[in-house]
Structures are given as C-alpha cells and as structure tokens.
Amino acid sequence: MSSDSLPTTDELNPNDCTCCFTTGLSVFLSIWIVLFYAKTPLQFYIKYATYALTVIFFALIVMFLCLLRPCNPKNVAIVAKIFNILFKIYDIDYEIENAKYLQIKDPYILICNHQSSMDFMTMMKIWPGGNCTPLAKKELLYSGPFGIAAWLCGITFIDRINPQKARGTLEKLADKINDDNMRIWIYPEGTRSPSTQLLPFKKGAFHLAIQAQVPIVCVVTSSYSNFYNKKEKKFNFVGKVKVRVLPPFQTTGMDSDSVNQLSKHLQDKMQKEFDLLNKEIGLDEKYYVKSKNDKVDNDLTRTTFVQDLDYTQLNDLTHLNSLINQTDSIYLSQVQSDSNNNSINEEDQKKSQ
Template sequence: MSSDSLPIPDDLVQPVPISSTTFFLTAALIWSTLFYTKNPLQYYLKYVTYALIVIVVATFTIFLCLLRPCDARNVAVVAKVLSFFFQIFQIDIQLENSKYFQSKEPFILVCNHQSSLDFLTMMKVWPGGNCTPLAKKELFYSGPFGLAIWLCGITFIDRLNPQKARGTIDKLAKKINDENLRVWIYPEGTRSPSTNLLPFKKGAFHLAIQAQIPIICVVTSSYSNFYHKREKKFDFGGKVKVRVLPPFNTTGMTLDSVAQLTKHLQDLMQREFDLLNKEIGLDQKYYIKAKSNEETNEKTHDVTRTFVQDLDYTQISDVTQMNSLISQTDLTSQLQNDSNNNSVTEDDTGKKVN
C-alpha cells in the first residue's frame, strides 16, 4: 500500500478549539490597537465606547438608586464613577474657579452646550451637593439611561408644551428653596458646535429670578481641536478649559428683567468662550461668526466681563463676601454698563490667569 492511501487520523482534521480567554484577549488587543492608534475606525470605536460606558454605568445606577430613588444626591456618586472610566479618552479638563461651587445656598448653573461629550465635562465639573440637571422629556425614553437619570432625581421638562413647561418651572422654583437645590441648565436648549453660542432660552433666568437665587455661569472651551462630528475626528490629547464665573445674584430683580438678564449673561458667556478658545489655541478654521453678530463681536472680542469685573471679584476670598458685595450693587445699572476690563480668574491652584 502506498503512503498516499494511508488514512488520516480523526484528531488531526478536527479544528483546534479557541478558548474564551484567547478570544477575549485577541478582541481586547484589536480594540486597543484601533482605539489608541490613528485609523479610519477610531472615531466610531471611541464614540461607541463612550456610549457603552454610559449605558453600562446607567444600568448599574438603576440598582444603586433603588436604595435612594429619585434623590438628586445620587448624581454625585455616578459622576465619580463615570469620571474614572472616562479617563481612557485622555482628555485634559482644566477647571478654574471651582470655589464658586462652595456656596451652601441653592443656585442655577448655566453652561454652554456643544455635543454629547458635554456629559463627559459635566461629570468632571459636577458641583456636588443636592444638584439636578433640567433635561428634555424625550431623554426619559432613552432606555436604561432614561430610567437611571429619573432615579437620580433629574427634572424633565416638556419643551413642546409651553404650558406644561411653565408649570414645571413654577414647581421647580418652589422645590429649589424647600430642598436647597442646585439646578444645572443648558440655556441654548440644543447642541451648537460653532464658536457662536445659540440664543439663550429664558427658562433658566426666569427660574432664578422667581426663586430669587444666584446664577453661576460655567463656560467650556470648544472641543473642535480634538472632536468634530462632521470630520469624524475623535483624537487623543484633547484639552478643555472650564471656567466658572462668579455668582450673579438675582435678589430684588423682577420677572420684567428676564429678557435683559438673559441677554447680558449670554454676552458675558460668549466673551469668556472666545477667550477660552484663544487660550487653548483653537484652530482658526473652526471659528464661525454669524453675520448678524459681526459688529457686536468686533466691539466685544477683547472685552471679558462687565458686571462681574466692576465688583473686582479677585479681591474676594469667599462666597459670603461676594454675595454681600453683589447685594450692595444696583443690578439694573450694572446690566447696562459696558466698561472694558481684562478678564482675571484663578485656577484651582490659586494661580491667576489673564
């Protein structure tokens, strides 16, 4: 019999089984390579990873919050967990003036809204305490995430029904003082990746005046240098500057001043946004200026604060002194004041930033 006709043992033709450990190690290696190296799939992989982290943490949050359902303090715990996992994106978030969150009184926090990555900066900046974001009602129906944020005590608002929205604001105004609540609001109402803030909706400012509590503006620099949805860019080494502005006290103001206050604080945040983008070296190709605002931008490009600078907050060491000084100031006349001063803030190390 020739060697060609010899039978092949069965154990030689069977496929070699791959252990689950080998499979997961291989998958992890491929994921890590695509995640951390520049390639066409990096944007999608990083964004999917970001979404999966949020969904997984939200699922565990549901069970955690059953011990303390619908309590706004739950968010502080979730913020710490998410901030830990978000470190894999290697985004350097620099927070300035966090001392303004140390107030024991309730306040409204307003922040510019750029993209879904705002959740990343929100969790890093989270002011702590009894704080709740104001979110659109549609988020409640977003699966585990919607259920989790409801259990975290998030306040939902129906943007499509003005009457219900006003009712929500009225109830929240009473709840703020009764429960010493802080409320985080994105006054633009929708995401804007450009360097022009969208027109602010008045709800946040109406709420602050109705509750007679301060407004704290938080301005986040553009993400465009490392993240851009249209360009499918999600790079490493991103840098974000977040600047907390001194509280603006609304004590004594009436609802007649809502429009004026809204415009003033939007101008204030736009100027700080422009400054922050300069400081991080934002690529000029991302600067988008609306024609209707060109003249205003030319006049205010190098102007930083009006109301807050007149009070010289750099000499104030704590929030109590700050509120005392604000209460002695004529708010209406300060709103109309357009004096030109250079912005001076402090980072969390106490170092002055010009």
C-alpha cells in the same frame, strides 16, 4: 463525513467551549483596543462607541445602586466620581478656574454652554455636589438604561413640546429650590451647538432664577473642536478643555420684566468668555465664527443691545445694571479661600453621603 464520526452530546467538552469563547473574546478585544489607539479611519467610531457603551453599561449598574435611595439628586455625586475614573482612557486635560463659586452654600441656577454629547464628561468632571439636579428634556427619559438611571438619580425632566406642562414643571421646581437648598444645572441654549457662536438662550433658566430669587452661576467651557469634531470624524487624544466659572449674578429685586435683558446680558458675557477660552487653548482658527461686529467697542455694543429691547427704558436699564453688578459679600464670604480647590466642601460631602 459519516454521522458516526460526529461528536455526540456526551462527548462535548464544556472546557473546550469555554476556551473557544475566551479566545474569541480576547481576539475581539485585542482588535478593538488596536483600533482604539491606532490612527485609522475607524478610530472615531471605535472611540465614540466605547464612550457610548461605557455610559450605557455603567447606567445599568447605576440603576441598581440608586435603588437604595431612588430619585435622590445626591446620587449623581457618587456617579460622577466613578465616571471620572472610567473617562481617564480619553486622556482629556481639564483645567477648571474659579471652582470655588460652585461651592456657595445657598441654592443657585447653574447655566453652561452646550456643545455635544462630550458635555456629559465635562458635567461629571465639574459636578458641584450637594443637592444638584440637571434640567433635561423629557425625551431623554425614554433613552433606555441611561434614561432610567437618570430618573433614579433625581434628574428633573421637562416637556419642551408642551409649554403649559413645562411652565408647571418650572413653577414646582422654583418652590423646591429654596426649601430643599437645590442647585439646578441648565443648558440655556436648549440644544447642542458645536459652533463658536452661542445659540440664543431660552428664557426658562432666567424665569426660574428670578421666581426663586436665587443667583445664577455661569459656567463656560472651551470648544472641543481641537480634539473632537463629529463632522470631521475626529476624536483625538491629549485634548484640553478649559472651564471658567463666573461669580454668582444676583437676581434679588428682579421680576419677570427683567428676564429678556438678563438673558441677553449673561449670554453676551458668556460669549466673550467663550471666545477668550478658545484663544487661550489655541483653538484652530478654522473653527471660529467671524462676527460682523468684532471691532465694535463696548459702549456701542451696549447701546445696540439696549435698542434691541423695545420695551426697555433707560431708567430700567440703569436699575437692572445696578442689580446685575452687585457683589454680595455674603456669598463671597462662603466661598473657600483656596481658589485651586476643585472639590466640594466638607459639608456638601457629608450631605451627599
């Protein structure tokens, strides 16, 4: 072809370029959508990439929205509503029990089991509203747009590598909890675990609750393994997640000596609820971790539990159990009467605006 036959710059039609780009984009999106819904080996990667890109893309938008009130924890309530709309493409059925316990007016520490990056969807689904902030590892701050958006949303970051700095962060947070009527969301396992056996709980959440003398609300989420499993490259539709919120555990009267036993007590309780939820959703048996002491009765389990704590005396255990098992009518009277109401109360809605 001679140079005379090539189109010059003046002869190029912008409309043709636009048409080519639109056609190419349409073809790419069509292929992407087909792979998203088709049963192919690529489906896991396409779905996970869609999930990750959705989060990153929206994080860019959140960065600008949060500039109106930067570093305000109430920003997350707005973010949660929008993400819940976007995440509907995954068709995950969430059943939430006792959401009323998230609506108590006083500050509290919320602890939840930590399974995978899918926990972000669960967090957005059951976000308690109000002045709530998750406690996140400092490394998340450097994760691009998502980290910046998290900072602008008022997320509290903790340096897990430096114990002294981590302790200082918790001490400052303890002072703010009651002053600002805050709710703190913490994953006490400290890292993700897809297993049906909870990892040992870190003590930070319990030190924080006792130092601030605020209750602990346990949130237990059933396993995602029936529809999502990274190792098996499985990401199915029509998934079911069952979430159970336990009544608030009072820490009034406890001190730092109670931390170890309190964390073990609540981990034991959450493990039992986790097992129950997994049975209720019909989790495949291959995902269960068999315990050596499945048939041990409650009394023997409690005796073994006490012996593991070499510093604990029987009198201290009795006193701690009485504190743990207290039912404070003040908190229960503040809970909405409708146990099926999964939204935040009107006062929290006004505060979040």
